[in-house]
Amino acid sequence: MGSIGRYIFRTTMVAFLITLVTLTAVIWFTQAMRHFDLITSERQTLFVFIGITGMIVPLLVMIIAPIALMISAGHVLNRLGADSEIIVMNAAGVSPWRLLRPFLAAAILVSILVSAIAAYISPLALRELQDWSEQVRTDILTNIVQPGRFTSVSGNLTFHIADRRPNGLLVGILVDDRHDPNEQSTYLAEQGDIVKNDRGSFLVLEHGSIQRLEAGRIDPRIVTFDRYAFDLSKFGAGAQSSNTSVREKYIWELMWPQPGDALSAAQQDQYRSELYDRLATPLYPLAFVILTYMFLGPPQTTRQSRTLALLGLIGSATVLRLIGFASVIVGVAVPSVLAVQFIALVGTIAVGLLQISRGRMIEHTTFMTRVVSVIGEKFAQATAD
Numbered sequence: 001m002g003s004i005g006r007y008i009f010r011t012t013m014v015a016f017l018i019t020l021v022t023l024t025a026v027i028w029f030t031q032a033m034r035h036f037d038l039i040t041s042e043r044q045t046l047f048v049f050i051g052i053t054g055m056i057v058p059l060l061v062m063i064i065a066p067i068a069l070m071i072s073a074g075h076v077l078n079r080l081g082a083d084s085e086i087i088v089m090n091a092a093g094v095s096p097w098r099l100l101r102p103f104l105a106a107a108i109l110v111s112i113l114v115s116a117i118a119a120y121i122s123p124l125a126l127r128e129l130q131d132w133s134e135q136v137r138t139d140i141l142t143n144i145v146q147p148g149r150f151t152s153v154s155g156n157l158t159f160h161i162a163d164r165r166p167n168g169l170l171v172g173i174l175v176d177d178r179h180d181p182n183e184q185s186t187y188l189a190e191q192g193d194i195v196k197n198d199r200g201s202f203l204v205l206e207h208g209s210i211q212r213l214e215a216g217r218i219d220p221r222i223v224t225f226d227r228y229a230f231d232l233s234k235f236g237a238g239a240q241s242s243n244t245s246v247r248e249k250y251i252w253e254l255m256w257p258q259p260g261d262a263l264s265a266a267q268q269d270q271y272r273s274e275l276y277d278r279l280a281t282p283l284y285p286l287a288f289v290i291l292t293y294m295f296l297g298p299p300q301t302t303r304q305s306r307t308l309a310l311l312g313l314i315g316s317a318t319v320l321r322l323i324g325f326a327s328v329i330v331g332v333a334v335p336s337v338l339a340v341q342f343i344a345l346v347g348t349i350a351v352g353l354l355q356i357s358r359g360r361m362i363e364h365t366t367f368m369t370r371v372v373s374v375i376g377e378k379f380a381q382a383t384a385d
Contacts, residue, residue, distance in 0.1 A: 004089070008076060009102035015072035016106065023064050028057055055129035058122040059247075062114055066284035069110045070292050070317060073103050074310070077296040086297070096356050100293050107289040111282040118278045119251040126248045169193055173205060175230060186211040186220075187230060195229070203230040246270045251278050269332045276338040277328045283345040284321070290352035291316050297356070320344055 032053035080086045089099060150160045156179040162172025175187040189208030194201065205228045213220040246254075246267060254275040257264035264271055295313040324341045331338035 005098070005102040005105075008080075008099070009105055012069075012072050012076050012103060012106045013109070015075050016069050016110065019071050020061065020065060020068040023068055024057060024060050027060055027064065028053065031056060031060075052129060052132050055125045055132070058117050058125045062117040062122055062281060065110050065114050066288045067317075069107060069285050070288035070313075073106070073289050073292040074296055074313065076103075077292065081296065096293075096297060099297065100290075100356055103289050103293055104286070107285040110285040114285060115282040118281045123248050123250050126245075130248065170203075173203075173208070175203070175205075182215045184213045186213075187228070189228070194232075201232040203232055204228070205230060246274045249274070251275070254278065269335070272335060273328050273331045273338060276331065276341065277324070280324060280341045280345060283342075283349065284324075287320060287345050287348045287352075288317055290349055290356070291320070293356065294352050320348060 032050075077086070086099070147161050147163050150158055152158050156177070158174075158176040158178075160172075160174040161170045164170055170192045171190070173187070173189040173192045177185040177187070187205060187208065187210055189205035191207070192203050192205040195204050196202075205225070207226060208224070208228065210223045210225065210228070211220045212223070246263070249271075253261075254271055257271065292313055295309040295316070323344045327337050327339075327341040
């Protein structure tokens, strides 16, 4: 790679990093606001809020990185074209393949980054998100509930305590549990304490009663107890399943599930669809860069508009990404459809490289320009009338 190639590679990577950070920050902010209740209703610190919501950043980067690379490559090519540098290099005998090499080098680096995120970093971050969220939500009595106030958690669990002693002992406890639509349970106890062990977090109630009112009944069932362990872990983020979700599986766990993996047996189709999507993800940076070069790489004078080329690039990239999303969704029920994503990506890369090597890149023709001009004139005339 010569000085020109190094210049293009460096400029592309700088633009890529700026675009990636900007897009990721914007999308992260919109997602983080959905969990702002961690600070408001659940009284967590700003550090906890940023830490928990920041765990989705690797997943966002995995999705955004190919798009950011396409934007940065398009920006560099558009600037080279606006300054007539592409025309000068073409006139000097620089082949399209030589000009493409720095963009391919940038795409390979981004593909390696996306591969690492898809295989390990994103599942690890999602697991940490699940564990951290569960820890926050199961620690509600020490961080959230204030003496003398009724505090609702997750919309179906209400706590009230009369006092909290210096040793952590809770006095005058009321717990209203409505997470089961078929039964409402109310727990009353003189005192209680938080106990954590390998099996989870528990509120150990002492000297109290349980009132259970089943749906369709008028009178509740009352049970008294001397000591009762109320499981707080079931109200955490990871309460729905003792297993991690499919997105939280490392790629080797998707390839070779453990014999005792209950989630694999129950969601075999989702495992297969997620695996194919992870394997296809690193191909998107390569495909998007090649598409960008095919549309914006041909030498053009400053008098020639690149609007049609940009529209064609955006449309082609959108269709390619939609094919990927659709194949993953439909592939859960129809496994053969999963191959469509690979066919589209590999086909785009192969055909694009072949056309570029032959110097046959996509250029908007004079006919298309005339059609657009005629449509614009008709629209302007109709508006004036």
